[in-house]
Amino acid sequence: MSEWRVVWVPDPGRWGTLRTKGVLGVQDLPGAVARIGLRPGDPVFLTPDCTVDRVLLEYVRSAEFQLLERESKRNYASDTRLLLTFLSSRGVPWREATRQDLRDYRHWRCRAPENPGRIGGSKWDREAAAFTKLFKWGRVYPLPVDVSRSEDRAADSVSSRVSWLTPRTWGLWSDVGLRGHARVGMALPGWESRTELRNTSFVQLLLSSGLRRQEGGALLVFELPTQRLRSGRYLHGRVAGALTRAKKSRTYYASVDAVGQVEAYAMSERAWAVQRAQAAGRYERLPMMRLVTKVTRGLKPKVEWVERDGVVGGQELSRLDWRERQWLFLEGPDGPEPAWLWLTEEGLPMAPDRWNGVFRNANLRCEEVLLAPEELEIKREFRLSEVRGKSPYATPHSARHSMALYMLILLNELFESRYGLTKKDRRDFALLFGDPWWLVKTLLGHSDVETTKRHYLAPVAHLQLESILAAAETSDEGKEVEDLDGIFTRLARESGSIQDIDALLEGTS
Numbered sequence: 001m002s003e004w005r006v007v008w009v010p011d012p013g014r015w016g017t018l019r020t021k022g023v024l025g026v027q028d029l030p031g032a033v034a035r036i037g038l039r040p041g042d043p044v045f046l047t048p049d050c051t052v053d054r055v056l057l058e059y060v061r062s063a064e065f066q067l068l069e070r071e072s073k074r075n076y077a078s079d080t081r082l083l084l085t086f087l088s089s090r091g092v093p094w095r096e097a098t099r100q101d102l103r104d105y106r107h108w109r110c111r112a113p114e115n116p117g118r119i120g121g122s123k124w125d126r127e128a129a130a131f132t133k134l135f136k137w138g139r140v141y142p143l144p145v146d147v148s149r150s151e152d153r154a155a156d157s158v159s160s161r162v163s164w165l166t167p168r169t170w171g172l173w174s175d176v177g178l179r180g181h182a183r184v185g186m187a188l189p190g191w192e193s194r195t196e197l198r199n200t201s202f203v204q205l206l207l208s209s210g211l212r213r214q215e216g217g218a219l220l221v222f223e224l225p226t227q228r229l230r231s232g233r234y235l236h237g238r239v240a241g242a243l244t245r246a247k248k249s250r251t252y253y254a255s256v257d258a259v260g261q262v263e264a265y266a267m268s269e270r271a272w273a274v275q276r277a278q279a280a281g282r283y284e285r286l287p288m289m290r291l292v293t294k295v296t297r298g299l300k301p302k303v304e305w306v307e308r309d310g311v312v313g314g315q316e317l318s319r320l321d322w323r324e325r326q327w328l329f330l331e332g333p334d335g336p337e338p339a340w341l342w343l344t345e346e347g348l349p350m351a352p353d354r355w356n357g358v359f360r361n362a363n364l365r366c367e368e369v370l371l372a373p374e375e376l377e378i379k380r381e382f383r384l385s386e387v388r389g390k391s392p393y394a395t396p397h398s399a400r401h402s403m404a405l406y407m408l409i410l411l412n413e414l415f416e417s418r419y420g421l422t423k424k425d426r427r428d429f430a431l432l433f434g435d436p437w438w439l440v441k442t443l444l445g446h447s448d449v450e451t452t453k454r455h456y457l458a459p460v461a462h463l464q465l466e467s468i469l470a471a472a473e474t475s476d477e478g479k480e481v482e483d484l485d486g487i488f489t490r491l492a493r494e495s496g497s498i499q500d501i502d503a504l505l506e507g508t509s
Contacts, residue, residue, distance in 0.1 A: 002088035005046040006081045009038050013287045037061045041070040043077035076130035102144040121154030163398045164405050168501040173392040176369050177362025201265040206399035208258035213396035215243045217352035218322035220339045242321040249318045250445045274337045277347025288327045366391045407440050
C-alpha cells in the first residue's frame, strides 16, 4: 500500500462524541491538538501505514503554511497528498524527489493518455505552487519543481472554472434546480424544500452583487445594504476586508429586488429556524458565543461583545473573518440568535463552503429534469457535449462571472445606444469615469483590469462590442430592434462558451 491520507482538524464544537477513555491514549484530544499549534481546518498527513508524519506535521505548523488561507491550506494539502502517494509508489521519500520524478508526475497528471483524470494548466500551476512551498520549506535542493521557473508552469494556464449563464438561463436553473419545477414551469409532485427561499435569495444576491461565495456567505444580518443610490434601484454596502481575497474592504452594489428577497428570507425561513433552535436549546450548548452589545458606525465600524464568562471584547468589523463571525450573537425577543445571516435548518451558521453542495444538488436536479432517461443512464464523464449542453450547470463563482458579463454588456449598450456617445464622447467619458472594462473591474474588486478581461470576460474579450450591439440600435419608430436577451442569445451563439436558455431548450425539445 502506498496511499497517503489527510485528516482535518475540526472546528470547535464539531469534534463529535469523543470516548471518555480518550482517543489513541489522549484524554483531551481537542486540547492536545490546540497545544501543539494546530488550528481548525489544518491538515494532518497520515503515512500509508496510518501513522502521523511528524516532519509534515512540522510543515503544517510552520509560518509558511499557517499564513495560507484556510481554503488554500485544504487545496495545497490535497495536492500534496497525491504527490506523496505517487512518490511512495516509487519508493521515493519526498525529500529525495528529483526533477525527473516531478517531470514524470506532471506527465501523468497532465498528458498521459492512460490517465482519465488529466488536469489542465491552471490546476497544474496551483499544484506546482503547493509543491514548491513544501520543497523550499524542506530545503530540498535543487528544487524538483519551482513555480517561478517558466518550464515548470503550464502554457495553457487559463482558468477552467470560469462559466457564464445568461439571465434567462439562471432563471431556468433556479426554477428547476432550487424550486423543483418541471420543464413546463410547475413544481414537480412531491417536491419539498424547507430552504428554498434561503437558496434562491443567496443566488440572487450573488448574481446582483458579484460577491464571491465567502464574501456573500459570511454576511451578518446588520451588514445587508440599506443605503439606496440616487436612482433607487440599487443599494450599496461594504464587504469586510477579512472576507476578501485581497484583504481590503470594498463597496458592493446589489439590486433592491435581490436585497428584498434576502429580507423576506430573514423574516420567514430564517426566523423559523432560529425559533426551533432556541426551543431545542442548541445555542446554549455551543462552545463559543459572543453576545454583541454594540456596533459602531463610521469609516471603521467596530463590533463590541461580551462572552459567556463575562469577558468583554471587540474588533473592527472589517477584521472579523468568517470563523469569528459564526460566534457573534444578537439578543433577540426570545433569547440570543446568530448574527450570521445564512442559517441551516437547525438554525446554526451555514459555513460558506456548504453552498457548493447546494449548487451541486441543483445541477443534479436540472439533469434529472432536462435530460432524457436514456441520457441519464450514461455516466456523466462519458456523456457527449451535446447531451451535457442540454442542462445548465452553475457554481457559486458562476454568479460572479455572469454578473461581470451582464454588466459589461449593459454598460456598453448604454454607452452605444442610449447615451448616443460619439468616439470622442466615449474617450472623454472614459477619462472621467473609466470605460466599461474599468467599471466592471471596480465592481469585482480586481486590482488589474487585465485580470477582468482575461479570466472573467473571455467570451467578449476577442469580439468587437460595437458589432455585437449594432443590432440594438433603435429603429426609425424609436423601438429597439433587439433587447438585452437577444444580445445575450447571439453572444452565446457566437462565443460558444455561454450557457443560454434557447440552446438548452432546443436541445430538450
